[in-house]
Amino acid sequence: MTNLTKALITFLLLLLGVAAWAQQGDYILKGVVKDSDGQPLPGVAVMVRGGNSAITDLDGSYSVKVQNGATVDFACLGFHNETVVISGQPVLDIVMKEETTMLDELVVVGYGSQKKTNLTGAVSVVKADALQDRSALDVGHMLQGSVPGLNITSSSGRPGQAASLNIRGLNSINGGSPLVLIDGAEGDLQFLNPADVETISVIKDAAAAAIYGARGSAGVILVTTKSGNKEKEGRATVSYSGRVGFTAPTTSTDWETRGYNSVYLNNLFWEAYSPGTQYATYTDKDMYELWIRRYDVTENPERPWVVIDQRSGKDTYNYYANTDWWHYLYNDIKPTTSHTITLSGATPVINYLVSGGYTYEQGMFRENPDKYNRFNLRVKLSFEVTPWLRIGSNLSYFNSSYSYPGQSGISNNFAKSTGHALASYPTSNPDGSPVYLTQYNGYTVMDGLLMLLDGTNVNSDTTDNLSETLDLTITPFKGFTLKADYTYTLLYKRYLNRAVNGLYSTVPGEIETMETGVFEDKLTEQTNTHIYRAANVFATYEHSWNDAHNLKVMAGVNYETKWLKDLTAIGYNMYSETLNDLDLTGADNDGNKRTDVSGGQNEYKTTGYFARINYDYMGKYLFEANARYDGSSRFLRGSRWVFSPSVSLGWRISEENFFSPLKGWWNNAKLRASFGQLGNQQMSSYYPAIRTIDTGGKSTYLLGGSNPSLATISAPVSSGLTWERSVQSNIGLDLGFLQSRLEVSAEAYIRDTKDMLTAGEPLPATYGYSSAPKENVADLRTMGYELSVSWKDSFNLGGSPFHYGASVLFSDYVSYITRFNNPDKIFAKNYWEGMKYGDIWGYHIDGLFATDEEAAAYTVDQSVVNDLMTGGLRAGDMKFADLDGSGKIDKGNEKVGDSGDWIVIGNSQPRYNYGINLNASWKGFDMAVFFQGIGKMDWYPAADARSFWGPFARPYVTFIPRDFHTQYWTEENPDAYFPRPRGYVAMNTNRELGIANDRYLQNIGYLRLKNLTFGYTLPEKLTRKASIAKLRVYFSGENLFYFAPGLHSDYIDPEMAMTQGNLRVYPWQKTFTFGIDITL
């Protein structure tokens, strides 16, 4: 017991401002609190109801003032509470019983469960209560930041967008995502009702994943759903959880809305690109008209926004508007709501749980909003047929539909809105017709988006997922269990996309029609059917002898198939604009009905045999071995099977005799180590080893009439194609202090991905294919570590226990290519041995030229990066550093070691992932704050990332940051961030902003207030009267705020930049909800 520990505890108490104070007229009760082993327990809260409180010191002793007859509560995390009514005794010693749920709690692992104390692999657990207040739509997003080493990203912010999951970084250059099993059957987190989740185990190392063999090489996420509660036998529990709220963009939407500025800026950048020409041919008089209206937020009747006059011999619309395009097209505030009802309970024979959920979220499109609806249903039953036979059924149904206006693919619509709509254009002509072509240039306003959003172009994506698992458990004699289950999952996706002709007007009174491209009148209906079947049979035998040896053996077989079938039908020239059914396919001008159909199907089958042995001696020395033998239909006979063995060891140091002196304050210490090898069959193709002729294509060379059918042959395949392997080692340390109030867990790992499939030895181009057949010829190493520290405690505050906790999660990893056939390390091959994965190469910028003279005096040849530069370098241009002194900016011979001025300027991999969780509850009030973020990640804005580059990308951007005119170089603004104005220079790698450089490299590391929850649970004595067991109301906010100091923009969510470099996707959203939980 060190002074440091004492000081720490004292400090914590002071910090929290808690001190017991004496009360007059009472006597002092003293005593010692011990655990069942007789060890003194420090830090136990001793709370006198309605009075004051104390904390046991390091010897477990306490003293507190009490009155005779008072009730005293003893509370300590990890132990059952003890309550004693005082009857005048001066000394009260207490023995507290440990809660089994702490260290002895069961953790779900593959084909079974295990005591947490006995775990030897790297497994993290998330429990239902960590998710219950999260207002993200799906479980995947809720997991972000809550498990070290589990990385969650999203490819857009649209309602219903599924999260992408990754465990411990890059698994293979061919990708690969974790296996997700819901109650043992392959599933999708997106299809889960978050309220159904009981626990989630995230399996990160090979030892724990080896039981899944080749399916688990990228890690495994095991979700266990709630079941009827046996403990409350005889009573049904009904609970309702509902919330309403709204979503809003996470970034600024305060774009330039002044027509004058919009025209001026785009023309300025355009003219610098193409001297003497204008993007929008507003005359000087027109510009004056815009200027006088620049403060008109709404149309001033004296200064109309559309003026009709005679130009080129006819009436013409002149546009002088100040249109806020963003808020015309999009809503910032959108409603969202969700409701779940759960009925559960048990009788001596049946455990049951029925839950239903509904979620609705409205999207940002304003006039005809996009809408996401989701229904969940789960019926989980378990029957005890005889004492040795149990039958279970787990039925789940998921339905979602996302309907949206415009072109197919919601992000396409968003992308269209980013170009060719000047703020000077009105949202429609005076007669109500859409604005499409203007007199100012030949470009189409937002590529016709205004016509597409009229309500007749409709789309819907519908998903139905029905899954049923039947299981059978036989326990013929003690210690032996045989389980068999069969799962059938039907996933049915339906897409409907309707496009109609577009009507627009450029000249008053003349309506014109667009009939081609996205305006072609057609109805597309597509279905994807996925049928998944899985069967598992496995037996477990457990035996202990001599009170020392504990053995558990499990073995089984798994068989799975998946069949995917696609069907697409398109009808053209529909009879109706509002009814959407292929029976309404009309006729073309020749009277012919025009339709298109296409199909497609894929299939795979896998079989695996697996076994596991667990042995421990006295709970001190732990041993586990897993093995699995997998065969996959993706490979040909001879290279089809892969063996995945693993072994792991654990040593519970804290159970050793020599450790007992420390036990008073250091209750748990465990060292773990594991090693294993897994196969990986995840690859884009279902038939990578078979050469095929694809006849589904259509020729773009026409022979007069419709597209002729086109047959293409797939590239040759290597005959020996086989599994990638992943060899992983992991060491872990689990520590618990102060009766596990402070817990520390650390992991370190090395994962070698071997024999990655990649193009074989490069072949001369005369071979006829751009790359050689794929072979198993590359290796990758990922090294990383994870750390989690948590503190939980409670003390008496104002007569009631104040519970609080804090936890910090941290993880990091780096990956290197350790084998790749590129001995000269030429950049063209993308990878080379020793390459750090994610490195960003670029040029170094020595600032902007301050004067024309300085620019002219710079003799270095920048022509490689100044393709659009006419008239030589000038003030405000970027000065590229000639690092190799060659007199020319270039990449040398384009290989490592001979790369000229081309250097590593950053790395695109996320580093230092972290999550910080703070929570407290007191007297029915509860509060939780959850921060999540990454420490560093470099991002070079992609070509055409318009919300970053503005008119530097294209001199016709719709959404220009409101302060953009202060951001670029002018003589008056020589310290500006961006160089002198010029359009298109961020578009190609031979232009100064389009090529990566360190001046505009962004660090998108961020800290995000992921969740903030305030709740209040009504006192039970009040709610009891209404027969309500529990009633809680709360506010929960998701993604409320972010801080990204390295990102030079208020308009870009760092998480969007992570996955969508060009930024032209549905924006990220934050959520504010108010909820109520009622349990009857």
Next chain:
Amino acid sequence: MKKILETLFILIAGFTFTGCDDLLDVVPKDKMSPDTFFDNETELKAFSMNFYGMFPGTGLYIANDDAYTQLTLSDEMRGGAIRSIPASASDGGWSWGALRNVNTMLDYLPQCEDKAVRTHYEALARFFRAYFYFEKLKRFGDVPWYDTQVGSTDTEQLNRPRDSREFIMGKMIEDIDFAIAKLPSTKSTYEVTRWTAMALKSRFLLFEGTFRKYHTEFDYGQGAHDAKWYLDLCAETSAEMMATSGYTLHTDGGKNGAYYQLFTTFNATELTDEVILARNYNLTYGVYHNSNYTMNTGSMGRPGMTKKIVASYLMADGTRFTDKMGWETMNFYDETKDRDPRLAQAIRTPGYKRMGTEVFSAPDLACSITGYQPIKYVTTKDQDVWNGADIDLIIFRYAEVLLNYAEAKAEAGSINQEDLDKSVNLLRDRVGMPHLSLSAANDSPDGFLTDSEWGGYQNVTGNYAGVILEIRRERTVELCQEGLRYYDIMRWKEGKTFEAPIYGMYFPGAGEYDLDGDGSKDILLYTTDEAPAGTAPLKYKIGTDIVLSGGNSGFVSPHATTDRTWNEGRDYLYPIPIDERSLTRGALKQNPGWDDGLTF
């Protein structure tokens, strides 16, 4: 240990689930296997559609050479150090996928039992193999010959050195002769026929004949035929086509409209008299290009015909425009008056109206950097949007065969007046131009066409120099903006022309100009700091927005400051990409003048 466990597992697995491998044998059910494909006409046709992708698309109207210029010059035009040796095959035009498809079909063709079908598709495949090799030979000279699919382990074939140019030509002639013999003689606008094959043969023989005549610096291989042999064969092939094909020139629309009609008719099926093969576009099926967008917006490089080419058009009476006094400083209106009617059908001239409108459209310098704004393939305004044009593009037309014939005869030194009358003069007749006279041409070769100041031809010599120059003029005028000019310059060995100044319209100084004489001002040039008031939609500051050759007056000179150096010893052939040289360990020799620093 691992092995033992593995064996144990396999044993258990073997006992419990026999035939597991059978269970895991899964083959695609939505795709054919190569071994069961290629056995009937439908399948062969579907596969042969891959070949058609070799034909050019937008390259048929987008040019960047001495005749049509753009905002940014091509690397070929700039030359010097800008032309570097590309690293990879895909950057350097050294891709062989298209040939692989052809050879794949030829290899699998025996699976088709119908002999007539088999022969037809063999002929089609071999047409495209000849087409493929012509493209490679134009670009690289000698190349390796492959007539079967190469396996990934066939190192010897993969590292095959270049075959001689004579060998490749011989193989191309074999292939094309087979195609001519076996392809159907029924005309087809979009499918390859005997006549397409014959037109291709005429084209590549003229290329090879003239190339060998002017490029005496190359070794063509053992037993190489001389230039005359190829020229004679070209003349023979072209004559056969002229005699037997039944193609004529399209004359509907008359002298002021027939030529224009060729490039403004949406469906080439209406032009079957002259068009041998066209590429079909159809917006309905999502197959489009951007001709209108390219020619009528400011962001597609602002293509424009050059002054040199505009000046080379004859007067309508057959006299030379460049013989007129003060032709250089004529304003646009006078310059384009009474010219060969094809000028007004190739660029915007006074009186031009957009197809489908009744409004006069003056040349727009914002869309055309020289002011000579191209109008071929520019159609109705509704197709002005991006990806909005679907007029068919012509790949082979009969006029070219006539020009090939005349040029082959002239270059071979065997041309007579009768030859001209049945070729060039038919083209003249169509536009109402006086006939080209052999003797008159030879008696007074046009000094403008050989004027080095203007980038004229430097290598035309001999008794037939006069007529050769006139035939080149005719070819340049007739086939302008049809994708042939760059390689014409290459085969004539006239790359130095790329160094000559590139000019556009002439402007005598600051002021407001009405280019087409319709009474409204089209452009205002100024030298003051701020643009003066004026009604013209375009206001250019001289020296910054627009560069004039004489400072404040002169020809529009868009590339006055761009260095251009043509390397005679290097630039007629493209370099072999560096990676390909390494991958073949030097088996592929580099082309002359290109130093990639690699030694083997």
